[in-house]
Amino acid sequence: MELSIFSFFAICLLLGEVVVAGRARASDDSFDENYYVTWGNNHVLSLNQGREIQLSMDSSSGSGFGSKLSYGSGLFHMRTKLPDKDSAGLTSHTSNHDELDFEFLGNREGKPYTLQTNVFSNGQGNREQRLHLWFDPTADFHTYQILWNQHQIVFYVDNIPIRVFKNNTNIGVSYPTQPMQIEASLWDGDSWATDGGQTKTNWSHAPFKAHFQGFNIDGCPAQDSSNIQQCYSSKFWWNGDKYWTLDSTQQKAYENVKNKYMNYDYCSDRPRYPNPPPECLL
Numbered sequence: 259m260e261l262s263i264f265s266f267f268a269i270c271l272l273l274g275e276v277v278v279a280g281r282a283r284a285s286d287d288s289f290d291e292n293y294y295v296t297w298g299n300n301h302v303l304s305l306n307q308g309r310e311i312q313l314s315m316d317s318s319s320g321s322g323f324g325s326k327l328s329y330g331s332g333l334f335h336m337r338t339k340l341p342d343k344d345s346a347g348l349t350s351h352t353s354n355h356d357e358l359d360f361e362f363l364g365n366r367e368g369k370p371y372t373l374q375t376n377v378f379s380n381g382q383g384n385r386e387q388r389l390h391l392w393f394d395p396t397a398d399f400h401t402y403q404i405l406w407n408q409h410q411i412v413f414y415v416d417n418i419p420i421r422v423f424k425n426n427t428n429i430g431v432s433y434p435t436q437p438m439q440i441e442a443s444l445w446d447g448d449s450w451a452t453d454g455g456q457t458k459t460n461w462s463h464a465p466f467k468a469h470f471q472g473f474n475i476d477g478c479p480a481q482d483s484s485n486i487q488q489c490y491s492s493k494f495w496w497n498g499d500k501y502w503t504l505d506s507t508q509q510k511a512y513e514n515v516k517n518k519y520m521n522y523d524y525c526s527d528r529p530r531y532p533n534p535p536p537e538c539l540l
């Protein structure tokens with residue numbers, strides 16, 4: 259039997275609570291209007307007049323970018339194409355804030371990518387769900403979205419809902435209340451890695467390159483928790499009642515994803531949660 263060759267990195271698209279001083283917004287959707295490079299400057303390449311960004315990672319550094327502003331509600335999106343080398347990885351965020359994550363886990367050659375999502379609210383995470391993607395995310399750009407309003411958080415892949423986290427504060431489940439920033443990063447996750455970190459990054463495959471597009475932001479900017487209330491206004495279309503629940507078509511698509519592609523759900527992990535968290539019982 260042959261050993262698969264692995265390279266480990268992590269990409270994450272997340273909303274994390276980081277307060278960043280704001281600048282005037284423009285309608286233009288180039289990277290510079292809404293985003294800035296957060297780290298690994300010399301591993302970031304701007305393409306097509308800033309309409310596309312390439313993040314790369316080699317043994318010296320990974321790279322990342324984030325939104326200039328923080329947001330209190332919105333329907334956030336990013337078009338992303340993953341590195342085409344066989345690769346793996348996992349991000350880790352152990353901070354005490356609200357966070358919504360898309361994370362891409364390892365890709366053993368010939369096997370589908372795994373997409374992991376997580377929801378942190380008030381510092382509490384450990385709500386992983388994982389699914390196999392039904393397409394090759396390295397072959398083309400795909401759209402990853404997060405809806406966040408007072409009623410629900412929905413993760414979408416190419417407009418298909420793959421995860422719903424409802425506002426269940428009425429039964430004591432915390433729900434994000436702090437402005438969040440959009441971030442994307444590509445970094446070495448080999449200590450976490452697929453298969454529990456057994457295999458290390460093979461740097462002879464470097465540099466690993468991920469591409470991003472879609473830098474306009476449909477979100478309500480908010481500086482801190484004290485002025486997030488204005489982000490719940492019905493004047494923002496993503497707060498409209500159409501976005502309070504999935505419609506029947508979306509619900510069907512969501513059920514289909516759960517049945518066919520989901521391979522891990524913290525809600526049904528009994529060894530880990532003998533008593534499932536309250537949101538899992540609904």
Ligand SMILES: *[C@@H]1O[C@H](CO)[C@@H](O)[C@H](O)[C@H]1NC(C)=O
Pocket residue numbers: 407408409425426427433434435
């Ligand atoms: C959760 O829902 C309740 C009841 O609708 C609402 O009052 C509250 O503001 C919501 N919480 C958040 C953080 O959006």
Ligand SMILES: *[C@@H]1O[C@H](CO)[C@@H](O)[C@H](O)[C@H]1NC(C)=O
Pocket residue numbers: 263264460461462463
């Ligand atoms: C790393 O990849 C190269 C090129 O594919 C291969 O020749 C080499 O054996 C790999 N190294 C390890 C430790 O797997």
